[in-house]
Amino acid sequence: MAAPASDASISAQPLTLDGITHSYGGGLAVDNVTLEVKGGELVALLGPSGCGKTTLLRIVAGFIQQGNGKVLIDGRPIDTLPPNRREIGIVFQNYALFPHMTVAENIAYGLAARGESRSVQAQRVEEMLATVQMAGFADRKPKQLSGGQQQRVALARALAMRPRILLLDEPFAALDKNLRLDMQIEIKRLQRQFALTAIMVTHDQDEAMAIADRIAVMSQGKIEQLGTPVQVYDEPATLFVNSFIGSSNLLSGQIAAPVEGGYAVTLGNGAAWTVPSAARFAPGQPVLVSVRPEQMRLADEAGEGRFPVELKLSLPIGGELIHDVTSADGASLKIAMPRRPGMASGRSGTTFCGLADHARPVLFAAQP
Ligand SMILES: Nc1ncnc2c1ncn2[C@@H]1O[C@H](COP(=O)(O)OP(=O)(O)OP(=O)(O)O)[C@@H](O)[C@H]1O
Ligand SMILES: [Mg+2]
Numbered sequence: 001m002a003a004p005a006s007d008a009s010i011s012a013q014p015l016t017l018d019g020i021t022h023s024y025g026g027g028l029a030v031d032n033v034t035l036e037v038k039g040g041e042l043v044a045l046l047g048p049s050g051c052g053k054t055t056l057l058r059i060v061a062g063f064i065q066q067g068n069g070k071v072l073i074d075g076r077p078i079d080t081l082p083p084n085r086r087e088i089g090i091v092f093q094n095y096a097l098f099p100h101m102t103v104a105e106n107i108a109y110g111l112a113a114r115g116e117s118r119s120v121q122a123q124r125v126e127e128m129l130a131t132v133q134m135a136g137f138a139d140r141k142p143k144q145l146s147g148g149q150q151q152r153v154a155l156a157r158a159l160a161m162r163p164r165i166l167l168l169d170e171p172f173a174a175l176d177k178n179l180r181l182d183m184q185i186e187i188k189r190l191q192r193q194f195a196l197t198a199i200m201v202t203h204d205q206d207e208a209m210a211i212a213d214r215i216a217v218m219s220q221g222k223i224e225q226l227g228t229p230v231q232v233y234d235e236p237a238t239l240f241v242n243s244f245i246g247s248s249n250l251l252s253g254q255i256a257a258p259v260e261g262g263y264a265v266t267l268g269n270g271a272a273w274t275v276p277s278a279a280r281f282a283p284g285q286p287v288l289v290s291v292r293p294e295q296m297r298l299a300d301e302a303g304e305g306r307f308p309v310e311l312k313l314s315l316p317i318g319g320e321l322i323h324d325v326t327s328a329d330g331a332s333l334k335i336a337m338p339r340r341p342g343m344a345s346g347r348s349g350t351t352f353c354g355l356a357d358h359a360r361p362v363l364f365a366a367q368p
Contacts, residue, residue: 012039012195013074013164015060020069022055029055030066031221039074042191042198043226044208047218048244053201057167060199062086073164084113089163089196091154093170097142103129103153104138110161128156131190148179152186159194166191168200172207184211205245209233217241239288239364248290249333252366255285263363265289268329271307273355277363286366293336295359298323299352306354309333314345321345325353 015037022030030052037043045053058064060071062083070077078086097106107128108121116124129135132152142150151171158166168187172180188211191198202208208215209229216226217240225237236242243250253267262276265287275289299306309325312332316339323335335353355361 012041012197014039015165015197015199016070016072016075017056017060018070018072020056020059020066020071022052022059022064022066022068024055028221030059032069033221033223034069035216035223035226037197037199039197040192040195041213042188042196042200042211044212044215045199045201045218046203046205046208046215046244048203051218052221053203053218054169057092057169057199057201060165061088061090061167084110086165087161087163088165088167089158089161091151091158091166091168091171093173097150097153097157099142102139102141103134103145106142106153107157107160109157114161124160128160131159131193132156132186147175148183151175151183155187155190159190162194164197166196166198168198170201170203180207187211215245217244219244234360236290236362239290239367242290242362242364246292247334248292249296249331251289251291251331251333252329253287253289255281255283255287257283263287265363267307269307269327269331271305271354273305273361275361275363279363279365281363281365288364288366290362290364291355291359293322293334294320295356295361296333296335296353297337297356298325298335299354302352303354306352308350309353311348311351316344325351327353 017035020033059066256264313324321339
């Protein structure tokens with residue numbers, strides 16, 4: 001008997017979206033999206049509701065014929081293939097298990113439809129149940145499973161077909177937080193094990209940061225930025241990406257002068273900061289300086305780069321204290337500082353704030 005193919009023998013295939021454009025009749029739902037997902041890479045599509053994430057996945061899966069552009073797997077166009085011949089595994093939130101079938105029948109469904117023998121089906125079902133750690137559940141019906149277990153079976157059903165590409169659309173949206181974390185780790189493990197090229201849609205930025213190799217941040221049918229989680233968090237390319245990923249304070253100011261590697265900026269609150277930037281700004285130009293809450297600090301006294309603030313509220317959130325402060329120019333800012341055990345709130349009344357060590361503010365042109 002031939003040994004089952006080892007995982008190492010599965011070669012990951014790149015997925016290319018080349019100028020995909022689609023309209024449902026009204027405006028553009030997907031607007032000229034070009035994206036190269038490398039073999040074995042997991043790219044998260046992250047963006048607000050209605051920005052075109054599901055539309056893009058349905059085009060790749062073959063459920064929607066795009067108006068323009070091409071989808072290629074390993075360099076070969078697949079646009080003329082029906083969904084069931086694309087060798088794409090799909091786990092969509094609304095793509096439920098068949099309720100009248102057992103777990104085993106659900107997992108074997110696609111294999112049976114493809115005409116695989118009963119022994120191949122049985123062997124694959126057993127293998128997949130072990131893979132998603134659900135051995136012993138073969139004869140249950142979906143309604144006898146928890147939400148997380150159902151998602152595992154949905155994943156097993158997709159992987160049983162040995163897909164080249166895995167598409168996940170908000171697969172964990174219905175799960176509670178701890179279960180989500182388990183499933184995120186599970187997906188990452190399986191994606192590596194099966195050398196799958198994958199796209200996962202989410203609007204949970206923590207989820208995208210946690211499991212994606214790269215994140216494509218979408219807005220209004222377009223990719224605004226494609227980069228590693230650290231790149232999109234630390235170096236947001238646009239104001240939209242900046243405000244969509246993580247939380248940040250936007251301070252208004254004016255370019256005072258260019259300096260080595262950036263600009264001297266005079267903030268509206270009077271403080272002078274040096275902000276690194278490779279972009280072009282003119283002296284006097286109005287700008288916005290973005291700083292993450294964890295990159296700001298409160299201080300007891302005035303000092304270079306600090307400005308006075310009024311402390312409104314301090315919230316102990318887990319290991320952090322989140323301070324809500326207002327500066328003299330009326331801006332409301334959030335400052336996150338590590339919380340020592342027992343500490344419920346910090347100072348009160350008037351205090352000062354400035355940049356933490358290693359802070360890396362980001363400069364944007366102020367919108368007219
Ligand atoms: N079948 C349809 N007919 C007409 N318009 C549609 C259809 N499906 C989606 N749209 C529109 O296309 C745009 C993109 O929708 P899509 O479902 O791709 O968004 P999404 O990013 O997945 O949003 P969400 O995060 O809410 O799931 C939206 O403006 C939506 O209203
Ligand atoms: Mg969607």
